[in-house]
Amino acid sequence: MTLRLDNIPISVLDLSPIVQGSTPSESLRNTLDLARNAENWGYTRFWLAEHHNMPGIASSATSVVIGHVASGTSKIRVGSGGIMLPNHAPLVIAEQFGTLESLFPGRIDLGLGRAPGTDQLTLQALRRDPMRNGQEFPELLAELQAYFDPSLSSESMHVRAIPGEGLTIPIWLLGSSGYSAQLAGQLGLPFAFASHFAPQNTVGALNLYRSYFKPSAVLDEPYAMVGVNVVAADSNQEALRLATSMQQSFLNLIRNKPSQLPPPVDNINELCSDNERIAIQERLDSSMVGNADTVKSKLQAFLEKTQANEVMVNSMIYDHEARLRSYEIVSEIAREQ
Known part of the structure; x- marks a missing residue:
């Protein structure tokens, strides 16, 4: 089956990046500006991710930022990509997203992950049990679903999520390996795979999801x-240079020194060893960098390989205007088919 970019939804993943020399306040303003433009360009959804103790990411209070974006837009779906459920009491997430859905009916998505989205020390600061390692995720998910629909519980619900109860909020499972893929299939839920940082597991996880689907x-x-990951520009040379910010960000993570998003450089190889360069390549193997023709070709090949129903684009670009242009180019590619 051949899929085309013009007949599947295209969406946005925004980490609300804090670039070097900037502030979270400016990053959050840029997030809303990107969301408004994405809505005008025809993107389907705009998701934000939960990360903690990351100096380059401003979306740690994910539910709050979702409300900020939803209030500044009118029709694009806004959601989490994702909420790391074991970091929270399911009741709190049910109330937060019940509130969001009540404020912005029919526009809220709840994407859920099981990783901490942070380091071990921050995990403890979140009061998360470091010994559990996410294995309680299915039980937490079932509890959360029951707050929205008490009929799903085998016991009488003595605690209710208000707002939340009775609302239909799409729940997605997110993953970078086979665990959530299998669970999403067994539960008959939509599945989002993080190919932007785990490309080597993409096809296997999607096959697992489809084979287990009920x-x-x-x-x-x-x-x-x-x-x-997509870094699109008006020339291949410009796109390759812009992409070095993303590469430096991953290099800093490899070195266990997370940082604000750095400005681009002329030659990323001057900053890393051969082993680090290989590690960056492995993590960013599915990234699409280039002009419109290059990105279009890579996106089409990726669709044929994965048979994905929807693509969510993440563009980690230092300059906000260049970042907007990258998303605009992707939207133009999707419309021109």
Whole structure:
């Protein structure tokens, strides 16, 4: 089956990057500006991710930022990509997203992950049990679903999520390996795979999701969205230079020195060893960098390889105007087919 970019939804993943020399306040203003433009360019959804103790990411209070974006837009779906459920009491997430859905009906998505989204020390600061390692995720998910729909609980619900109860909020499972893929399939939920940082696991996880899929009240057939890094510009040379900011960011993570998003450089190889260069390449193997023709070709090949139902684009670019232009180019590619 051949998929085309003009007949599948294209969406945005925003980490609300804090660039060097900037502030979280400016990053959050840029996030809203990007969301408004993405809405005008025809993107389907705009998701924000939960990360903690990361100097280059301003979306740690994810539910708050979702409300900020939803209030400044009118029709694009806004959600989490994702909320790391074991970091929270399910009741709190049910109330937060119940509130968001009540304020912005029909526009809120709840994407859930099981990783901490941070380091071990911050995990403890979040009061998360470091010995559990996410294995309680299915039970937490079931509890969360029951707050929205008490009929899903085998026991009488003595605690209710208000707002939340009775609301239909799409729940997605997110993953970078096979665990959430299998669980999403068994539960008949939509699945989003993080190919933007785990490209080597993409096809295997999608195959696992589809093979385990059971129809549910939510879905009759599997629905898979895949996240990809895209750095698009008006020339291949410009795009390659812009992409060095993303490469430096991953290099700093490899070195266990997370930082604000650095400005681009002329030659990334001057900053890293051969082993580090290989590690960056492995983590960013599915990234699509280039002009419109190059990105279009890579996106089409990626669709044919994954048979994804939807693509979510992540563009980690230092300059805000260049970042907007990258998303604009992707939207133009999707419309021109």
